[in-house]
Amino acid sequence: MAKQAEGKKEGKAVVRKVNEGISMGAKNDLEVVGKLERLGLDMLKQIDDETTPTFSTALRSKSNIIYDQGVGYIRLGDKTEERRFVNVGQARKFMQTVAIASKCKKFLKEDAHTSIRGLYYQLKFSLGDTLDEELFSEQSESNPLVEDLEVALTVKREDLNLNTDRKGVVAGPLTIKDKFGGEEVTIDCRKQGRSGWMIPSDVDNGMDFIDVDADYVLVVEKDAMWQRLNEDKFWKKENCILITPKGQASRGCRRLIRKLASKKLPVYCFTDCDAWGWYIYWAIKTGSMNLAYLGNDIATPEARFVGVTMADIKDYDFLEQLTINAKEVDIKRAEEMLSYEWISRNKDWVAELKTVLKTKKKIEQDALQGPRLSFVGDYLREKIEKKKFLA
Amino acid sequence: MAKQAEGKKEGKAVVRKVNEGISMGAKNDLEVVGKLERLGLDMLKQIDDETTPTFSTALRSKSNIIYDQGVGYIRLGDKTEERRFVNVGQARKFMQTVAIASKCKKFLKEDAHTSIRGLYYQLKFSLGDTLDEELFSEQSESNPLVEDLEVALTVKREDLNLNTDRKGVVAGPLTIKDKFGGEEVTIDCRKQGRSGWMIPSDVDNGMDFIDVDADYVLVVEKDAMWQRLNEDKFWKKENCILITPKGQASRGCRRLIRKLASKKLPVYCFTDCDAWGWYIYWAIKTGSMNLAYLGNDIATPEARFVGVTMADIKDYDFLEQLTINAKEVDIKRAEEMLSYEWISRNKDWVAELKTVLKTKKKIEQDALQGPRLSFVGDYLREKIEKKKFLA
Numbered sequence: 001m002a003k004q005a006e007g008k009k010e011g012k013a014v015v016r017k018v019n020e021g022i023s024m025g026a027k028n029d030l031e032v033v034g035k036l037e038r039l040g041l042d043m044l045k046q047i048d049d050e051t052t053p054t055f056s057t058a059l060r061s062k063s064n065i066i067y068d069q070g071v072g073y074i075r076l077g078d079k080t081e082e083r084r085f086v087n088v089g090q091a092r093k094f095m096q097t098v099a100i101a102s103k104c105k106k107f108l109k110e111d112a113h114t115s116i117r118g119l120y121y122q123l124k125f126s127l128g129d130t131l132d133e134e135l136f137s138e139q140s141e142s143n144p145l146v147e148d149l150e151v152a153l154t155v156k157r158e159d160l161n162l163n164t165d166r167k168g169v170v171a172g173p174l175t176i177k178d179k180f181g182g183e184e185v186t187i188d189c190r191k192q193g194r195s196g197w198m199i200p201s202d203v204d205n206g207m208d209f210i211d212v213d214a215d216y217v218l219v220v221e222k223d224a225m226w227q228r229l230n231e232d233k234f235w236k237k238e239n240c241i242l243i244t245p246k247g248q249a250s251r252g253c254r255r256l257i258r259k260l261a262s263k264k265l266p267v268y269c270f271t272d273c274d275a276w277g278w279y280i281y282w283a284i285k286t287g288s289m290n291l292a293y294l295g296n297d298i299a300t301p302e303a304r305f306v307g308v309t310m311a312d313i314k315d316y317d318f319l320e321q322l323t324i325n326a327k328e329v330d331i332k333r334a335e336e337m338l339s340y341e342w343i344s345r346n347k348d349w350v351a352e353l354k355t356v357l358k359t360k361k362k363i364e365q366d367a368l369q370g371p372r373l374s375f376v377g378d379y380l381r382e383k384i385e386k387k388k389f390l391a
Numbered sequence: 392m393a394k395q396a397e398g399k400k401e402g403k404a405v406v407r408k409v410n411e412g413i414s415m416g417a418k419n420d421l422e423v424v425g426k427l428e429r430l431g432l433d434m435l436k437q438i439d440d441e442t443t444p445t446f447s448t449a450l451r452s453k454s455n456i457i458y459d460q461g462v463g464y465i466r467l468g469d470k471t472e473e474r475r476f477v478n479v480g481q482a483r484k485f486m487q488t489v490a491i492a493s494k495c496k497k498f499l500k501e502d503a504h505t506s507i508r509g510l511y512y513q514l515k516f517s518l519g520d521t522l523d524e525e526l527f528s529e530q531s532e533s534n535p536l537v538e539d540l541e542v543a544l545t546v547k548r549e550d551l552n553l554n555t556d557r558k559g560v561v562a563g564p565l566t567i568k569d570k571f572g573g574e575e576v577t578i579d580c581r582k583q584g585r586s587g588w589m590i591p592s593d594v595d596n597g598m599d600f601i602d603v604d605a606d607y608v609l610v611v612e613k614d615a616m617w618q619r620l621n622e623d624k625f626w627k628k629e630n631c632i633l634i635t636p637k638g639q640a641s642r643g644c645r646r647l648i649r650k651l652a653s654k655k656l657p658v659y660c661f662t663d664c665d666a667w668g669w670y671i672y673w674a675i676k677t678g679s680m681n682l683a684y685l686g687n688d689i690a691t692p693e694a695r696f697v698g699v700t701m702a703d704i705k706d707y708d709f710l711e712q713l714t715i716n717a718k719e720v721d722i723k724r725a726e727e728m729l730s731y732e733w734i735s736r737n738k739d740w741v742a743e744l745k746t747v748l749k750t751k752k753k754i755e756q757d758a759l760q761g762p763r764l765s766f767v768g769d770y771l772r773e774k775i776e777k778k779k780f781l782a
Contacts, residue, residue, distance in 0.1 A: 057434035110764065113622055115615035119758040124713055125761030138622075163618055169589060178584030181622045185584045193569030193576045198560060198586040201618070227554055227592070229574045231504055322512055369509040370516030373501065 002275075018131035027110050029205075032160065035153045036105040040098070053085040055097055057152040058293065060144075067342045072301030073341075074287045076151070078205035096135060098147050099123055104149070104237045107161040115163050116146055125212060149367050151293045158251075159204035168253035169196035169226060172235035174260075186210075189241070196230065199243075203256045208265070214241045217260050218282045218306075218380070221247065221271040221280055225365050225376065234377050241265070249284055251291070254298035257284055260301045273308035274326060274362035275353070281305050286342055304389035307378060308363050310355040316379065322367035326360045392627045409600070420499050420596075421762035423551065426544045427496040431489070444476040445483070446488055448543040449684065451535075456683045465678045469543070474775060482571050482706065487526060488512055488536050495540070495591035498552040505707030506554050507537055542684045549593035549642075559616060559636045559644035560587035560628075563626035566602035575600075580632070587621065590634075598659040607634045608651050609697075611680075612671055616756050616767065625768050632656070642673055642682070647687035648675055652691045654718075662773045665717060666744070668723035677733055695780035697771060699754050701746040707770065713758040717751045739781045 043053040059079040066077045085094045087102065103122055107114060110272075119129045120139040134143055150157050157164065174189040176197070189197045200207075216291070218240045221228045226244035229235070233241040241260060261267050267285060271277030287299035313319045326334075334356045343349050356362065368376040395550065436442040449455065451471040457468045476485045494513055498505060505513070510528045527533050537600045541548050549553065565580040567588070580588045591598075611617045617635035620626070626633040632651060636644045652658050660675060662668030678690035704710045715724075723748045734740050759767040774780075 006414055013640075042585070052393060096754070107764070108753050112764045114619060114764050117755070117757040118619065118764065120499045121758045121761045122764075123753075124708060164616060166614065166618075178586070180585040181624050183584075183624075185582045187586070190577045191580060193567075193574075194571040194591045195578070195589040198589045200585045202585075203752075210698065223557065224554060228505060228509065233574075294470045316537060318516060322515055364504065364508070364512075366407060366508040369505055370512040373505050373509065373513075374742055 006214060014259075018378075028109070031095065032153075032155055033105055033108050035155065036101050036108075039101055039153065041100070042237050053094070054097065055083040055094060055148075055152065057081055057083075057148045058363045060147060060151065060293055062289070065289050067340075068295075069342070071296075073285065073295040073299030074289060074292045076292050093145065096123075096141065097148055099135060100145050101149055104160040104162070109162075113161045115159070115162050118280065119146070122145065135226060147293065150322040156294065159205060163348065166199060166201045166245075166252050167250040168199040168243060168256075169223065170197045170199060170241060170256075171226075171230050171239035171242050173211070173213040173239060173310035174209065175242050177208040177210050179206035179208075189258060191235070194230065196226070198248065199253050199256055200345070201250075201252050203252055203259065209259070210267070210384060212241075212260065213239075214265060215239045216266040216268060216384070217241045217243060219249075219267065219269045219281075219284065219303075220244045221269075221277055226268075228373065228376060229380075230281075232374055232377050234380070238381065239377075245280065245284075248280055251294070254284060254287075254291075254300075255347055257297055257303070257381060258300050261302050265302055267303040268306040268389070269303055270306050270352070270365060270380065271308070272350075272362065272364045273310060274311070274330050274364075275337050275356065276330065277308075277365070278305075278349075279333070279337060282337075282340075282343065294371070304391060306383050306389055308365055308368070309374075310352050310359070310391065312363070318365060318367075319363055320372060322370050323359075323361040323363050326356060326362045331357060331360065346391065352390070394609050405540050405778070419457055420502070423500050423544075423546055426546065427492050428498075430492055434489070444485070446474045446485060446539075446543065447471055448474075448539045450537060451684055453544065453680070456676065459686075460733070462687075463677065464686040464690030465680060465683045466686035467683050477610045482528050483526075485538065487514075487532065488539055489668075490526060491533060491536050491750055492540055495551040502552075504552045506653050507534060507548070510537070510553060515519070520546065538684065544683065546686075547595075547685065547688065550596060554592040557590060557592045557643050558638075558641040559590040559634060559647075560614065561590060561632060561634050561647075562617075562621050563632035564585045564602070564604040564630060564701060565632050568599040568601050570597035575633070584625070585618070585619070585621065590641065590644050592641075594650065600650070600766065602658070603632075603651065603654050604630075605656060606630045607657040607659060607775070608632045608634060608648065610640075610660045610672075610675065610694075611635045611656065612654075612660075612668055612756060616661075618651070619760065619764065619767060620771075623768050625771070628768075629772065635761055636671065636675075638672055642689065645675060645678075645691075647681075647693070649689055649691050652693050658691055658778070659697040660692040660694055660777055661756060664698070664701060664703070664743075664754045665721050665752065665755075666719065666728050666747065668699075668730065669743070670741075670757070671722070673728075673731075673734065695782060697774050697780055698754055699759070700781065701743050701750070701752075703754070707759075709761060710754055710758060713761050714750075714752040714754050717747060717753045720749060720751055722751065737782065743781070 036059050046053045059078045059081045064079040065074060083090045083094050085091055093164040103119055117139060120136060120142050123136050146157055170189050171192055172189050176187045178185050178187060213304055223244050223246045228241060229242055257267055269281040271280050284300055285303040289293040291298060334353045337343050338353050368379050398443045404497050449467045450472045455468040455470040456465060458465050474481045476482055476484050494510055509528060511527060511533050514527050537548055560578050562583055565581050567578045569576050569578060569604045578588055613634050619632055648658055658671040662671050675691055676694040678686040683688060725744045730745050760768050
């Protein structure tokens with residue numbers, strides 16, 4: 001068939017409006033199955049029409065990643081990429097993409113989720129005997145193709161029943177209805193004790209936020225600090241939703257923060273005073289390059305930074321004594337951040353980064369426990385009350 | 392005072408019975424405060440008696456770590472170490488130990504927890520102006536001294552209100568009462584939806600297992616696999632408690648497994664078929680060298696290994712096709728494991744490890760999703776029913 005189609009007029013299997021600004025919220029499984037079926041049917045039609053089956057998706061390479069000042073986050077530009085079945089260099093990738101789409105449709109029909117590792121083994125298993133050579137020899141081959149599908153169909157991989165790594169914990173005035181595995185449970189994040197509610201891979205499908213009765217969202221870099229604030233019932237006293245991403249935020253955690261911000265809750269971030277901590281904030285705020293294709297779904301440009309800053313030393317002089325030496329990687333990262341256009345045009349952040357470069361010092365958020373364990377709560381309360389934020 | 396005491400008869404501040412087999416369960420805070428006070432009072436008495444203040448603890452270096460075949464876990468031997476205040480080489484460490492003990496007493500009195508990082512900053516803060524030089528310049532100095540205190544006082548650091556890194560998730564017929572931060576919540580691990588109950592740092596103090604109605608405990612290496620089994624409600628169908636340590640088990644996770652085993656629940660472990668996965672099982676079963684001083688509290692010698700094994704290929708022939716190449720680190724780790732006496736005397740495990748060395752292959756637990764996503768449940772059911780375990 002491929003031969004017949006060769007050299008004929010080409011069609012487009014998928015017409016994708018890039019950056020159409022549609023938020024990828026909860027999807028109806030049938031809707032996603034429909035998109036996958038349409039992808040296949042379009043290809044079949046192309047073959048019937050004696051044209052070359054093609055797969056079109058937004059280009060995700062660096063040249064098509066832009067920071068959009070208007071919306072305040074990193075997104076893909078308008079460049080697209082087209083893959084043709086009859087092209088020798090693209091045929092393998094083409095077949096792989098179709099195989100992945102077919103598996104995802106199966107998972108959706110079965111109402112069962114797996115990881116991209118599980119997907120890889122299903123592909124390896126079912127295609128093992130039918131082809132002369134392995135269609136997938138490494139998982140690194142299937143990962144970017146999953147992203148291709150996400151972009152081409154404007155769905156998240158979570159909507160394709162593919163779980164992502166989960167990380168992060170929540171406590172506070174938030175109640176969730178979780179429909180999962182044929183049952184429905186209600187989870188009150190005020191009643192999770194020392195553990196908290198663990199942020200899942202997917203916070204859209206089968207998940208309703210039935211009660212969000214908070215004044216703001218506080219995102220705390222480290223789990224140890226979250227535990228400290230949770231023990232002091234900071235979230236109860238301040239009526240806030242207390243989240244820790246445990247370092248860089250997972251997809252699920254960023255999506256959760258985005259959803260809470262969409263409910264008009266202010267989002268404040270609290271990290272170490274060093275480039276790595278600050279970049280946790282920036283990734284939540286503007287999204288990140290490798291997830292540029294999800295910018296609209298996971299970025300929270302409204303987020304504000306509450307601390308720790310180098311400027312804090314002026315107001316909390318004990319911090320001077322608790323600074324520690326920045327390592328070479330910290331310095332290098334600070335220099336990199338200064339080169340990002342969305343940071344370099346913000347004079348407060350430029351001043352902070354330059355102070356790091358000059359003093360070669362950093363301050364951990366843990367240092368705010370120096371005077372007494374509960375001091376960190378006082379610090380946050382004061383800065384939030386006085387609106388001492390960095391944008 | 393130190394000068395006065397120099398050269399005089401020495402006393403022992405702490406007489407510790409090494410390996411007395413007392414399990415360090417939940418401690419009464421007052422009891423721990425009492426132990427800390429006794430440590431200080433004994434030192435004061437030594438000074439009054441014009442003897443040298445000493446601090447005695449079990450030696451934790453390699454020469455004192457033994458695998459005890461009788462109990463089936465790694466523990467400390469009988470060697471002790473004594474630290475004298477008047478010894479120039481030990482005075483700094485001595486002062487540091489006393490400073491840490493004093494802080495921990497304060498945390499217990501305040502009923503507040505922190506991390507060892509938080510402890511470090513409190514030490515750095517409060518001693519900053521009183522001494523000519525910093526008592527603690529790096530956290531690496533305070534960490535082993537916390538272990539000294541744990542061993543000398545036969546308490547866990549969790550009992551000293553020091554949180555440890557937490558990791559791991561639970562679902563299944565287990566209900567917990569968590570008294571924490573002045574409140575008490577009840578957590579039913581059957582009703583945690585897709586998230587599960589996150590295993591905290593401390594599963595002893597303020598925590599009661601009020602309902603453990605399971606037939607066994609299944610420990611699953613990877614979170615992705617836990618999510619798969621949780622979605623299929625494996626724990627409900629099989630009436631088991633489903634735990635993932637998310638890789639190597641944290642202190643809290645190991646302690647939880649130990650406590651469940653003490654309630655006469657069989658413990659089965661399910662990991663990748665490679666040396667790293669298998670060592671997750673072994674660390675749960677026999678404890679580990681760096682936590683030898685906690686052997687009695689965290690090791691579960693009763694644990695059994697359900698899979699994945701190289702021998703599985705005989706019964707599940709599709710696995711042959713889903714093996715992947717072992718990396719050099721996998722091979723090296725397998726060789727190391729063969730050198731451990733508690734493994735090298737087990738012929739089944741020697742056979743498994745030698746197969747890895749011969750074939751240079753490994754099998755991930757994810758591969759059991761190859762035929763269909765729910766196959767992994769069938770595999771586990773069959774192996775558990777037929778008691779196909781490795782000891």
